[in-house]
Amino acid sequence: MDGAAPQPERGVTASRRCDVMVIGGGPGGAATAAFLAAKGHQVVLIEKDRHPRFHIGESLLPRSLPLLDELGVHDEVRRIGVLKPGAEFISEDGSREAIFEFRRALRDGPAHAYQVRRSEFDQIIFDRAVALGVEVQQEATARVVSLDDDGASVRTEGADGEKIDWETGFLVDASGRSTLVSKMLSEKLPDPRNTSAAIFGHFRGVPRRDDERSGNIRIYLTRPGWMWQIPLRDDVTSVGFVAPGEHLQTRDGSIEAFFDAHCARHPHIAEMLASAERLGPLHATGNFSYRATAAAGARHVKVGDAYGFIDPIFSTGVHLALTSAREASIAIADILAQPSTRARRLAQYHDEIERRLKFVSWFIYQIHDPSFRKMMVNPKNILGVERAMISLLSGDFRPDFQIRWRIALFRLFRYMVAATERQDRRNPNG
Numbered sequence: 482m483d484g485a486a487p488q489p490e491r492g493v494t495a496s497r498r499c500d501v502m503v504i505g506g507g508p509g510g511a512a513t514a515a516f517l518a519a520k521g522h523q524v525v526l527i528e529k530d531r532h533p534r535f536h537i538g539e540s541l542l543p544r545s546l547p548l549l550d551e552l553g554v555h556d557e558v559r560r561i562g563v564l565k566p567g568a569e570f571i572s573e574d575g576s577r578e579a580i581f582e583f584r585r586a587l588r589d590g591p592a593h594a595y596q597v598r599r600s601e602f603d604q605i606i607f608d609r610a611v612a613l614g615v616e617v618q619q620e621a622t623a624r625v626v627s628l629d630d631d632g633a634s635v636r637t638e639g640a641d642g643e644k645i646d647w648e649t650g651f652l653v654d655a656s657g658r659s660t661l662v663s664k665m666l667s668e669k670l671p672d673p674r675n676t677s678a679a680i681f682g683h684f685r686g687v688p689r690r691d692d693e694r695s696g697n698i699r700i701y702l703t704r705p706g707w708m709w710q711i712p713l714r715d716d717v718t719s720v721g722f723v724a725p726g727e728h729l730q731t732r733d734g735s736i737e738a739f740f741d742a743h744c745a746r747h748p749h750i751a752e753m754l755a756s757a758e759r760l761g762p763l764h765a766t767g768n769f770s771y772r773a774t775a776a777a778g779a780r781h782v783k784v785g786d787a788y789g790f791i792d793p794i795f796s797t798g799v800h801l802a803l804t805s806a807r808e809a810s811i812a813i814a815d816i817l818a819q820p821s822t823r824a825r826r827l828a829q830y831h832d833e834i835e836r837r838l839k840f841v842s843w844f845i846y847q848i849h850d851p852s853f854r855k856m857m858v859n860p861k862n863i864l865g866v867e868r869a870m871i872s873l874l875s876g877d878f879r880p881d882f883q884i885r886w887r888i889a890l891f892r893l894f895r896y897m898v899a900a901t902e903r904q905d906r907r908n909p910n911g
């Protein structure tokens with residue numbers, strides 16, 4: 482890009498420049514913009530919807546809390562959230578329940594997280610970005626026109642039809658599952674080991690415990706797939722199921738009938754929803770998991786779901802979006818201050834966020850495996866292995882050695898359990 486302002490094209494009402502453009506005003510994009518603005522950078526944030534808007538992904542992880550502190554929004558999130566002290570896994574027949582309390586994690590860290598309505602949570606981070614000086618455009622859809630070694634050209638179109646052509650020195654793709662840049666560069670790879678889809682909705686009147694466990698997320702293992710129960714404020718409970726895409730393709734009636742039939746597969750869910758009232762329509766999402774081949778290019782980075790998405794059984798999405806937002810903002814600030822560091826910082830950024838995703842992915846790939854399921858509902862703290870799992874469930878995706886070797890042991894146990902079960906099947910009479 483040279484210094485002269487580009488001439489407007491036909492139908493384009495303005496041409497503008499900015500140092501950094503962020504596409505997508507979800508937690509990943511809004512946090513990146515806020516972190517950068519706090520460092521004094523000029524940032525423009527484009528969001529195609531208008532906050533507050535519905536979004537799925539309501540269960541947060543404890544390790545996100547320091548990031549909320551850094552953003553200066555922790556108190557507000559606490560105000561809108563339900564305290565989440567742990568995660569519970571319930572066996573397929575309902576006979577076993579395992580409670581993983583975050584306070585028992587191996588490394589020091591927050592002992593709880595929150596369950597939040599995403600319409601409220603996302604708005605809080607978005608507003609924070611505005612307060613820090615980010616220029617925002619809502620109800621404006623962005624299209625990346627070109628990416629090169631000097632920057633990016635982006636066209637935005639507002640709900641009123643106004644089109645703006647932007648030149649930006651650095652682009653952050655935080656467009657979530659729209660994966661704008663990955664699609665444009667053909668860098669998006671579906672994950673063949675996790676092809677799930679989901680149906681979910683909000684309910685009122687789901688019975689709650691009246692003790693400290695009432696804020697926990699409950700994960701019900703079903704066959705196929707799994708279901709979540711997330712308590713939100715005002716007696717609203719989020720309930721949804723995730724199952725292999727083939728299962729959802731067997732649907733031949735309404736989405737509601739299909740959802741009800743799936744709920745009936747688990748004794749606790751059927752009972753839990755018996756007297757509950759559904760609030761609004763059910764939502765569905767498919768083509769679940771994917772990864773981009775690269776998290777960064779010469780003048781762009783991908784943050785959150787725009788880079789990759791994995792099955793949400795461990796509630797990892799928002800945490801991965803916030804951690805990648807932080808990493809991206811540091812890398813971009815370094816590059817803008819010292820352009821010669823660009824290649825090294827972008828490579829580090831890629832490695833950093835890929836490492837986190839990879840660490841969690843092994844567990845995600847096991848979720849349909851009977852031996853893994855057995856271990857999740859019968860946790861044993863042999864040599865501290867259960868506490869290492871709690872660290873993982875807390876969002877500790879950059880574990881130190883004391884967690885890593887215990888996680889390796891967990892993986893070894895999982896193969897031993899599977900081998901023993903195979904042996905038992907071969908010799909049913911011992």
Ligand SMILES: Cc1cc2nc3c(=O)[nH]c(=O)nc-3n(C[C@H](O)[C@H](O)[C@H](O)COP(=O)(O)OP(=O)(O)OC[C@H]3O[C@@H](n4cnc5c(N)ncnc54)[C@H](O)[C@@H]3O)c2cc1C
Binds near residue numbers: 505528658659784
């Ligand atoms: C069924 C299901 C259950 C989940 N449960 C959990 C959970 O319990 N906990 C958890 O942490 N995560 C969960 N997730 C994952 C979570 O929803 C995401 O990981 C998280 O929202 C990622 O944040 P993000 O900012 O990267 O993307 P998003 O939150 O999706 O934000 C992207 C934003 O970009 C905007 N956008 C898209 N295209 C454009 C464009 N062209 N121009 C302008 N704006 C655009 C969108 O409108 C959106 O606001 C779940 C996901 C699914 C599918």
